[in-house]
Amino acid sequence: MNILFYGTKKYDEEFFDAILPEYPELSIHYLEANLSPETAALAAGYEAICAFVNANIGAETVEQLHRQGVKLILMRCAGYNNVDLKKTAEYGIKVARVPGYSPEAVAEHAMALALTANRHTHKAYIKCRENDFSLNGLMGVDLYKKTAGIIGTGKIGMAMARICRGFGMRVLGYDMYPNPNNDIEYVTLDELLAQSDLISLHCPLTEQTHHLINRESIAKMKDGVILVNTSRGGLVNTEELIEGIRKGKFFAVGLDVYEEENDKVYEDLSGTILQSSTMARLLSFPNVMVTSHQGFFTREALEAISRITLENAAAFEKGETLVNEVTK
Template sequence: MRIAFFSTKPYDRIWFEPMAKDYGYEIYFIELPFSEETVFLAKGYDAVCIFVNDHVNAQMIDTLHEMGVKALLLRSAGYNHVDTRAAKGKVAVLRVPSYSPEAVAEFAMAMLLTVNRFTHKAYGRTREFNMNINGLMGTDLYHKVAGVIGTGKIGQAMIRIFHGFRMNVLAYDPYPNSNLDVQYVSLEELLSKADFLSLHCPLTPDTHHIINEKTISIMKDGAYLVNTSRGGLIDTQALINGLLAKKFGGVGLDVYEEEEGLFYEDCSDEIIQDDNLARLTTFPNVLITSHMGFFTVEAMQSIAHETLENAYALENNLTLKNLVE
């Protein structure tokens, strides 16, 4: 099998190159993102491998189908960046549903702890021998109420972590899991009671802007919000308005709804044109990272293995357990 691998970063090669040789596959690594302008590079390949910020529309699906490309291999669990309806019957869309739930959940907790206890600011101060701790006061997590929206594998890992801090955990999911040691409540009740809120749901039409002006108004004053899932879960302008109104104790964002073209790139020498993102960076109680919650050795190995297993299943007419339908 020949695979065109888009949005390549140096760390992708570390695992994909040796594993591809073990499978006997040829991978053509392309640094460019997958787009209408670069889709032609997939000609002559059996599959295209893409990442979360590579958006695939119906026209691109038709082009891939005409070129004989059999599959879109997603290096992600989410698939909201692909027109899966257009792909049906033309190109198989295969995802990586579970690579390391703990990686994302642990990072979400790290963000929450950081923005709560201002460790990032303390680090900057002490490097300049400013040992003043004024303005760095946080709050205990012990016995506080934690809210988890979305109880899939990452949400479940987050619940376990919150329990480890002896927090009272509430969860919301339209499809409750009766096997979990957690109290399910309505979204409104969770928002009104949670001191610390973590988002772990996929981006769908139902969850788009699940955090908006209305839901923010329901939240506790001084609540903490962390999003390591998808940027589109939060209405950015509503979040900014809430921050200006001093609604939040702190906010941690590993994702952003307009992150395409910015996240994963070095833009340090550029003037950022996104006014909302620039505004968010000015708030002292906001921590932003570049969609790196998944980024651990274990997760990267798992992503590479599962992606190539998807290709192997397709090539050998095996059951496509990770097919997006």
């Protein structure tokens, strides 16, 4: 089976090429260009395409892929909110994802964001490089004996819960579909917002969770709360988050994802002027830490992503059950 990979970087090629010999039934061609309605025509002659979280796989793109004869969309990530599943179902195109590549990778990054924003280690690094060893502006707060609120208690959320417990924190959880087998104290969303000193988002982006963090939910939070989002940018209403930051509601905010992510999220734009006023405002706050959707970016996670993606492709090629298939 021939597979066209969209939006690939050198690290993608490195990890996929390392295990490709184990799948002789598969052939891969890499494209640096990302998937969009304009580039979907390049999939002519390929049975499958592989895309990442920043691809445009809306209705127009899916229609173009169907015209080119594509039968399978491989998502080399866990999320699939950028895929129009109604259109893929309409055209009989299968969609498979990587649901659990490394929960610890994302959870560890979430805690790294919380610690960095809280203890201002990014600012301290710059100060020390300039021979400024003063402590002005670097005061943080203890996490020990504080309360962590985990919104979304899947594999990543539970990995974050374990980390928080390691810091000596009380851990609360909220999930629309609580897992009774999880060793976590489930509460209502309002209770979690009101009691948590650290709130970490680990739920998928759906119609129900879109702008879960907004003016109303922010008002229910403790003053001086730490908020971390390593899940999806659309969970947070950015304008209302900025409003809360300006009012001093948050002690610190750590964001690995944000609403204005697009196909430029993994590009080097250091020589250009930011076109997003929202991002410029977020970066201007001393208590906000922003990273570029890198929570997944560990060696172990990339190895798992590569293997599970190719296993999904091999299963499809052999006519086996797609255990990681995404349906409506």
